[in-house]
Amino acid sequence: MNVKLASIIDPEQNTAYVVPAVALSMIVFAYSVNFGPLSILAFYAVWLFPFALAPRVLLARPGAVVLLLMLPSFFLLSTLWSDAPSATLRASIQYGITFFAGLVAARITSPGNLALGGTIGCLLILFYSAVNWGYSYDYIDGDFAFNGAFSSKNQLGYFATLAIIFSMSLIGVFRTPRVLLPMIAVTAVSGCGMLWMSDSATSLLSALVAFSAVFFAGLVMLLAPWLRRATVVLALTGIAAMVLASQHLGAFDALLAAFGKDTTLTGRTYLWNQAFEIGARQPVLGLGYNAFWVHGRPEAEALWDTFYITARSGFHFHNALIETYVGTGLVGLGFVIALCVLLIVMPLSAVFGRGNVGSLMFFSGLAALFLVRSVAEVDFVTPHTVGSFLVAFILLRLFDHNRNVRHAASLSRPTRSTRHPSLSTATGVFE
Structure with a gap:
C-alpha cells in the first residue's frame, strides 16, 4: 500500500482524514436542513471517496456487509409497491448511502478517531445552537423549550447526549493527548448544560x-x-x-x-x-x-x-x-x-x-x-x-x-505437531 492511499484508508495512519470527516458528518446530520444540499453532498463525498479508491475496504470481507445491507436493500425494493414511489425511491437511496457510509467508516476509522471527530463535531453543533439560542413553544406540553438551532428540543438533547458520550470516552477509555483536554472538557460541560436545558425526557433517560x-x-x-x-x-x-x-x-x-x-x-x-x-x-x-x-x-x-x-x-x-x-x-x-x-x-x-x-x-x-x-x-x-x-x-x-x-x-489452539x-x-x- 502506498503512503498516500494509507493516509486515507488505513485506521492507523489516516487520523488527519477521518477525524474531520466524522466532524463534518456530525454537523451535516444536525443541520443539513439549515445548510442545504451541498452539505449532504460533502458528506457523501468524504465517505464514498475512500471506497472508490480502495473497494477492497468492504469487498475483502463481504459477509457482514451483505448481511447489514439487507435492510436498506429492502427499503429500496419497497419502491415497487409504494403508494408514493418517487418519495420512496429518493428516501431509500438516501438512507442506503447514509448506511453504506457508516460501513465504509467502520472499516477505515478507529474507535478513538470516531470519538475525537464526534467530539469536535458536537462541540461545533452545540456552539451553533448556543449562538442561535432558540426557544419554541411545545403545543403538547404547553410550555416553552430551549431548542437552540434545532426545530425540536429532543434533537438538541440527542446531540448533547452524543457530545457527552464522545468527549467522556476520550477521557475515560481512549488515550488522548493532553493538549486536547481543554476542548474535551468544554464539550462535556456544554453537552451536560444543553442536555439539561433541553428538558428532553427521552434524551435524559437514554443518556x-x-x-x-x-x-x-x-x-x-x-x-x-x-x-x-x-x-x-x-x-x-x-x-x-x-x-x-x-x-x-x-x-x-x-x-x-x-x-x-x-x-x-x-x-x-x-x-x-x-x-x-x-x-x-x-x-x-x-x-x-x-x-x-x-x-x-x-x-x-x-x-x-x-x-x-x-x-x-x-x-x-x-x-x-x-x-x-x-x-x-x-x-x-x-x-x-x-x-x-x-x-x-x-x-x-x-x-x-x-x-x-x-x-x-x-x-x-x-x-x-x-x-x-x-x-x-x-x-x-x-x-x-x-x-x-x-x-x-x-x-x-x-x-x-x-x-x-x-x-x-x-x-x-494446540495441534499435534505444534503450538502457537x-x-x-x-x-x-x-x-
Whole structure:
C-alpha cells in the first residue's frame, strides 16, 4: 500500500482524514436542513471517496456487509409497491448511502478517531445552537423549550447526549493527548448544560442508560471469562424483575410525573394507535418506505394538523418499529427487529470474548443509546441521521472484532505437531 492511499484508508495512519470527516458528518446530520444540499453532498463525498479508491475496504470481507445491507436493500425494493414511489425511491437511496457510509467508516476509522471527530463535531453543533439560542413553544406540553438551532428540543438533547458520550470516552477509555483536554472538557460541560436545558425526557433517560451500559461493560470485562456470562444473566434477570415489579408498584407513572409527562407520553400513544390502524390496511409489505408522510395524504395531513406541524415535514410516529411497520409492513419490521437484536447480541458477544476494553465500553454505550431511543424516536431508520450512520458503524465493527477473535482463537489452539503461544491473545480490530 502506498503512503498516500494509507493516509486515507488505513485506521492507523489516516487520523488527519477521518477525524474531520466524522466532524463534518456530525454537523451535516444536525443541520443539513439549515445548510442545504451541498452539505449532504460533502458528506457523501468524504465517505464514498475512500471506497472508490480502495473497494477492497468492504469487498475483502463481504459477509457482514451483505448481511447489514439487507435492510436498506429492502427499503429500496419497497419502491415497487409504494403508494408514493418517487418519495420512496429518493428516501431509500438516501438512507442506503447514509448506511453504506457508516460501513465504509467502520472499516477505515478507529474507535478513538470516531470519538475525537464526534467530539469536535458536537462541540461545533452545540456552539451553533448556543449562538442561535432558540426557544419554541411545545403545543403538547404547553410550555416553552430551549431548542437552540434545532426545530425540536429532543434533537438538541440527542446531540448533547452524543457530545457527552464522545468527549467522556476520550477521557475515560481512549488515550488522548493532553493538549486536547481543554476542548474535551468544554464539550462535556456544554453537552451536560444543553442536555439539561433541553428538558428532553427521552434524551435524559437514554443518556442514563447509555452510561450505565458503558460502566457495566467495563465491569464485566474485569471479571474472569467464566464469570462474565453468569454476571450478565443475573443482571438481565434482575433488570427484568425490576421492570415487572415497577409496573405493579406504579413506578412508571411516577417516572413520567418526575419528567413532567402524562400517561399519553405527550400524545405519542394517540399517534401510535393511529399508526397501528393505518398499518393494518397493508400489514405485510406496508405503504412503501417513507411513503406515508407525503403532502396530500389525508391521514398525514390530519396528524400534522393535530400536532401543530405547520411545516408539514420532519414529523414521524416517534417509534422506530412502528414507523417501519407503517412503511414496510411486517417484513420490514422483521428486518429492523433483527437490527435491534444485533445491537444487543453483538456487544454482549464481544464482551464475553477478548478485545480492547475501552472500545467495547464505548460501543456498548452507543448501542444502548440507540436501543432506548428507538422506543420514542426513529434515529436509525431514516436518511441523513447520525443513528443510521453509527448503527452501521457499530455493528460492522463488532462483526469484524468477533470474527478476528474467533480466528485468533482457532490459530492459538494446540495441534499435534505444534503450538502457537504468540497468537494466544487476540488483538482484533480495536487495537
